[in-house]
Each structure stands twice: as structure tokens, then as C-alpha cells.
Amino acid sequence: MSPSTSSSSSSRPPIWWSNAIFFVSVHVAALIGAILRPPSTLPLWIFVLTLLLWQTANFGITLGYHRLYSHRAYKASLPVRVAFTLMGSSALQGSIKWWALRHRLHHRYTDDPVNDPYSASRGLFFSHVGWIFFKPSYEKMKLIDRADLDRDPVVRFQHRYYVPLALSTSLVLPAAIGWAMGDTIGAFIWSGLVVRLLVWHSTFLVNSFAHWEGKQPYADDMSARGNFLFALVTAGEGNHNFHAFPHDFRAGPFADDFDPSKWVILFLHKLGLAYNLRKVSDKEIHWAKLSMHKKHEHENDSSSDLDSETESETETWTIQEVQSYLEHPGRAVMIIDNLVVDVSVYQREHPGGAALFTPYTLRSGVVLQDKSDEWKNASWAFNGGYNRHSTMARRRLRQLILARFDPTDEIRVS
């Protein structure tokens, strides 16, 4: 099944030669190495080391690069951040900053052929490895929040010294262990080169196959899917239909979901090394599952039902009524699609961060006439300008509606 496309492709970006040459060379070297030193010639400890270093890099990506840094799904103490950063560096997938910014784009514009860096709408090969060979400039990148990444000294240090950190953890370390154990070449080939292939292709299958094949228990408004097999090789990330809730520290919310990354985070939480674990409410998950279930029962019914759900009894406010609502301290609203949406509390829960709301929000204590007109662009921001919001996000918005908005007076006031 192929995901739908939404906007037109831009002209072909330049080839990223250094990336392409390195990526192909590691593949060729690993292949030649594996032929020269086939598994039958290896001592047992090399198999163990290979498995161990593959999983070390894998968990560095899922726990560090993905859940901690890209989605801020939890917070971690300094030693944990350092450990995850070193583990993730060994995966040779770029610095945290480089990776997380692209991943945030992927979530904001999932399946968009231009602004999703590994868009599934461009085919299985492109979303798996094809995108690595190009160096596009993403027009929407300037909208992606990076302040938290710039603030973290671990992220800054790793970005600055990425190449020596990555090469020493990925290739020098296994060779050094091999030297100490008496088989430098064998360990370099298998625990160094072959492990890079394993971790690359297991991470990349989340972008490719997990947007192509698998179950969609929570949402079907974008291509992300999931299944046990993908979860098995990706430390849990293969439960990828949970895409709808990117800020949740879990990829599988249920006890029987295979999600070892979630178990590690919970364990660190018990030790006091991970905290502020974010998760969506059981009600939201229940609703998502129920709406998919209903959808399967009667094709095409879900969104229209939801749209009509709240609107029938909602009153209509003019801009003056919005202003009087905002006289109460601490209140904040957005006008989206001519609906007055209360974001006073929600802005702190928003997966993209509260800072994104600021220009588009009307707040108590700010005189409307003194405010720029940017708040009128909230509909644009919500409906694709900033993010292609999912059905789940639209559902959440509907829970926050205060009133319909009557725009006729608004022109006179502002």
C-alpha cells in the first residue's frame, strides 16, 4: 500500500558526495571483510561483541537521539545523557542536532515529498537509504524549534566533535577490544563494520518498511505502521503507528507491546536517573483505538462524526467577547478555523513546545490593538503551515473549543 502525496516535489537537490562515498564504502568493506573472515572462522566472543555493540548503538539511537532529544519524551541526568550520546554516536548517523532536526521535520510533515526528509511517499528505497545520498535544503527547517538542542552542553559538545567521537566509538573501539582479545581484524570487520550495517538498516527500516507494511491500531491519517518483527530489531521503535503520539516516552503503551526502550526508561526512572516521563492519557489512546475500530466497521465515517460532535451546541463570540474572556489573568486563546480555542494549559503539553504558540496566541494582559496581526495566522500555522496535524491533534483541539468565532467585528477592532 502506498502513502498519499501532498505537495509538489522541488527540483533535485545536489548529491552529498562525502556521505554517499562513506556509506557505500562501509558496505563494500563490510562485505569483503565478511567474505574473507566468514562466521565459521570467528571465535564466540566476536559474535557476543557484535550483538552487544549493535544493541548499544541501537539503544543510543532510540533512547537518546529519538525519544530524549528529538521528542523530549523524558528528561535525563547528565551521566545518562553522556552515555546515550556516546552510544548513539557509534551508530554513525550524524550528530544529535543534525538527526533530531530532520526527525522533527519528519514528524511535522510526515509523507510530504518535500519537507519530510525520508518521506515514504517517495518510495521504499528513497525512505530507506535513498535520502542519504542527497543534500536538500528544507524550506520548512527554519520553523523547527532547536533552542533546547542548542542549550544542552552534551549536544553542543557532540556536534562540535562529532567525527572523532563517532569514529572512535564505532570503529576504533571494536578494533581495540579485538586487539586486547587477540583478533583485531575479526573484531574490526564484524563488531566494527558489520555492526554499522546492522544498526543503519535497523534504524532505517523504521523510516521505510514501518511506513509501508504493518498494523495501524491508532491512526491511519499518515503512513506509519508497526509490527512485532520491526519492534524486535529496533529496540521497540518498530511499533511505529504510535507516531500519532511522538512526545510519549513509549512506542508501545501496553504491557504486552515489545518495547525494551520503554522498559529501560522506566528502570532509569526508578533509579532517579530519568524523570518527567511524558505520556498521553489512557483516554486518548482508547479514543484513538476506538476511532480506528469504528472506521473499520463503517468505512469513512470517523472525521465527519468528530467534526459535528462539538459544533452543534457551541455559542458564537465576537472579538469583544474574546477580549473579555482574556481579562482573567493567565488565559490564552487561539482563533483557528473561526473557532476560539483555549490554549492556556494546553500550550505546555504541546509536543512542539510552547514557544511555537506565542506569535499566534491572544493572551490576557496584552491589549489587542497593540498586538501584531500574527494571531490571525493561527489557522495557517495549524493547518499545515507549521505542521500537518494528525486526526489525534484535531481531536485534541476540539476538546479545547470555547466558542465559534464571529470575524465580522474583528476587522474594526484590530
Ligand SMILES: [Zn+2]
Ligand atoms: Zn516515522
Ligand SMILES: [Zn+2]
Ligand atoms: Zn519520532
